Structures are given as structure tokens and as C-alpha cells.
Amino acid sequence: MDIVTIGETMVLLTPENGLMKYATTYNRKYGGAESNFAIGISRLGHQAAWISQVGNDELGKGMISFIRGEGVHVDKVKLIDSASTGLYFKEVRNESDVRVQYYRKGSAASFMSPDMLDEEYLKKAKYLHLTGITPALSDSCYQVILQAIEIAKRNGITVVFDPNLRKKLWSEEKARKVLLDIAGQSDIILPGVAEGEFLFGESDPILLGKRFLEHGAKIVVLKVGAKGAYYFTSDEYKLVPGFKVEKVVDPVGAGDGFAAGFVSGLIDELTIEKAVERGNAVGALVTTISGDVEGLPEKSEIERFIHSPAEDISR
Template identity: 40%
Template sequence: MTTPPARRRVATLGETMALARSRDIGSLRHASDLVLGIGGAESNVAIALSRLGLDAAWLGRVGDDPLGERVVREVRAEGVDVLAIVDSGAPTGLMLKERPRPSSMRVLYYRAGSAGSRLSPADVPDGWIERADLLHLTGITALLSESAREALSVAIERARSAGATVAFDINYRSSLAAPALAGPWLRDLAERADVVFGGPEEFELLYPGTDGVAACERLLRSGPTEAVLKRGADGATTVLRTGAVASPGFVVDVVDTVGAGDAFVAGYLSALLEGADVEARLHRANVCGAMLCMTPGDWESSPTLREVEQFTASAGDPVLR
């Protein structure tokens, strides 16, 4: 009888909001029916990691309201270890999604002054980060507020002191900060991480005047060991100090791309923690991202390992036989 592989604990922290999306194509001004759920980059990753067989933990602040209760309940129901700080002085943030046209998606955020934006270093208890093998953070939380940015900075220092790997997804949101402000803040966090994810424009935001690969190479000279360049349907490239490894993407029928980057990150990190080589990490990441795009929702279609294997075996054929 073989012993199952040990589960690796990943810790992540950030804001998760209530999410309301329209069922039909068209503007929200004419929508008569909305679907209520939740969404947040860090909890999306935690849920996806849990489905891939890893022990994941999420920490965040929610309002003392029904939407905050829903956030906690749904993330916990997906097998994630949840540490929620209930804030009676601020509401849970809200995200709205509409499909103006069949091929487009628009996201509206109502998060100014939200409970999640009030995250601070004091919210992260002693030992919570130190028990993790890997700490995952995103640039979204870094731009929510000064206290949230400080929480990420302290979290990185604690993780590094404990010998944990630090992963950082740039995940720039222009609605939270202008490029001139966001660039230096995100660069500081990225340079202190081990693995950094981002699209070409996001890496270029860190180092204006460079293209995606050149920006990745410059980042690696500042500390990280790998930079993962996400290109959507065109696949992805991991830039290492020894060179670059590219992996093709998958052509699928796209329904909703929001959350695909988070599924991609989870696929990559899960394979990394399993000791897989770069090619295998990129392949799983591309599969997870592609599968997430095929249904509505930010995390609902994040696959299990079995589903990843089925998708790979079928070469992307939607009919599983």
C-alpha cells in the first residue's frame, strides 16, 4: 500500500467580495435577473488549489453583513481553511459583471471603504504564515490601501524568515491606482518574491520602457528566481536565469475570462509544490486557465486533477468519453 503524498499548505490573504452577474447579454441597465456569488483573486487561487489536492488557507476581512457571511461560507465550503476578520465598521465589497456583447465582459467594483480594504498587519496572527510552505499574494490587495500594502510587506518578511516560498501575481487594476503610483509599489513587492506572475503589460508596468520578456529578465536580476509571463490563449512562458521555457495555450469556447489568471496561477503553483518541472507546471497552468474560461463565474469551474488529466487526454475535446 502506497502512502499518499503529503498535502502542502499554501497561505494567501486579500479581499473577497460579493459578486452579482447578469444572466443575459446586454447592459446591466436592462438586466432583470442577477446571479449572486463571490469572487476575489486570492480566494479564487485558494479554492483552485484545494480542488487540485493542496491544503490552502485564506485570510481576509469581511463586513458584519449577509454578504460577508456568504463569502466565508462559500470559501470554507470549498475545503479552504478560512480565517475571516469580521469588521462591524465597514461593508463587504461588491463586484458586478455584465456582458455588453457576447465576446466581452465588463466588471464594476464597489469596494471603496470596504472591510477588505482595511486589512492590516495586525490581522495576521503569529504562526499563520509561518506554517505555510508557500505564501501567495497579489497586486490587487497592495493597491487597496496603505494598511493593506503594509500587511503584504510584513507577510513577505515573515514568510521569508520562515523559509517559505513567496509567489506574487502582479494583477494590476487601473481602477485602484494610476500606473505612475502602482508601478513602484508593485515592483517593490515583486522584487521580494520568488515566483512572479503577470501579463506582458504588467511586467512592463514594473519597468517602463521594456517589453515583457526584457522586463522579466530585469526582474530576475533583482531577486526572484522565475517570472511567469501569461499570454492567455497564446500560452505562457517561464523566464529563468538560465533561459526561457514556453508552452502553448488551448483554443476553447470562451464564456468568461474573469478568474482565468487565478486558475492559471493555481495550476502552476500546485505543480511547483509537487516538484514538477517547468514544462509540466506551464502545461497544468494553461489547462486550468482554459477550463476556467469555458463557464460563467470566477472560480466555479476550476478543475480537479482528474479533470485536468481528462482535458489533457482529450486534447481539449469538450466531449469526454
């Protein structure tokens, strides 16, 4: 197993036309940072497992079937009768105005607990991928993350952490404390500049990268939007330029795509710079298709795009 990730996936409903208050029909898809990442990893030719909990309802069963169909291992996803699968709505008004509304309080995933983790299963992985969304769902979900990190450390598994800040889920004080706690226990951090500023009160990318290193990370990849991403190690730092996209259709999920591209590069033993380049390319391609995972590319598509960046990828 290359990657194990843990977190909530929800049913995604998007109005077919116009604003939600006028919509009578919706497209149904699935989305969640961790499963988006796992699907991205799978499409790039690696083995990924997603651990979660969903309602024992038709939407939960459909979600598991969909994610399994993308080649992701779902044998550690629990179905429970006591809570429902979470929902969220995405209203794309235009490419620069995408509004998301969550209905996840009390969802099945929010009741995840550490006893659902199987150390023998987790220790098969090379990487453990976590986000800052899961610990925000509930105290028990936070304990799941801490227990997963403990297992990873005990078994030499590299911990990859994407802060993925969601201010609506908890107080800023608690978010800052918990995210810094997890960051301090992680080997690789994948923040955006806004998340770095939230955590450290600093907006300069170079200083932010160094702050994350000082906090305990071995590798920091700081995303700076269309400009690309910086990587930082104890020896060097460098900006890896992003790729131009002629038309952004849907920006949601680009960060998860970036993470999948970058980590897949590490699995393929690329240099850090080339792994970041792959992350930039995956993130760019994701924005050209509507939906959280529909734009995640296969490796052959990434190779073509990287070597022909001037090509129009608006599709």
C-alpha cells in the same frame, strides 16, 4: 498547509440577461483573485488558507460559508461591524466584451492591518501567495503585504506574486512603485505581458522575463494569452504552448486559475515546464464556464484535458 493567501473577496452580481441598466434580476456569486486561487488549489487536492476581512453582514457570512465549503481554511478571516463587504458587478456582453464595475471603496477588507497576521499560523505554509490588488486597497493593506513577506522570509516560505494590475484603484506612479517593490521581494513572479510592459516599458517577452529575473525573482512565468506562457530561470527560458478553447464563455478568473494550476504543479514536484502546462490547462478550462470559480477543475479533469487537448471543452 501548502498555501496561504491574503486579499479581498467581494460579492459578485451578474445580470441574468442583457445590460445592467435594463436588468431586474441578478445572479449572486463570490469572487476575488486570492480566494479564487485558494479554491483552485483546494480543488487540485492541496491545503489552502485565505486570510481576509469581511463585513459582519449576511453577505460576508455567506461568503465565508461558501469558501469554507470549497475546502479552504477560513479561520483567520475576520468579521467586522464597522464596514460592509465589498461588491462588484460583471456584465458579460459577449465573450470578448466583459465589463466589471467595483463598489469596494471603504469595504471591510480595505481596513485590514498588519496586526491581523499570526506568524505561527503563516509559518505552517510552504508558499505565500500575494497579488497586486491588496496593496492598492489602502496603505494599511500595503503594510499587511509587507509584513506577510517579512514573516515569509524569516521562515523560509516561498513568496509567489501575481501583479494583477488594477489601474482604477490607484495612480500609475504609485502602482508602478509598489508593484516593483513587492516583485523585488518575491521568489516567483506571474505577470502578464501587459503588466510587464507597464512596469518596465518593454513589450518583448524575452526581455521582460530577463528584467524580472534581474529584479530579484528566481522563477518568472510570463503569460502571453492564448499562446501560453514563458517560464524563465537563471538557466533557461521556454514558451509552453496554451490550449485551444472552442468557445470562451467568461474570461474573468483565468489568470487566478493559471496561478493555482502552476503552483499546484510545484507542490506536486513537477518540472517547471509541466507546472506551466498545468497552469495553462486550468486557465483554459476556467474560461469555459460562467463565473470566477465555477470552472476551476479537479485534478482528474486536468489530467484528462491535458492528454486529450483536441477534445471540445466548451461543455
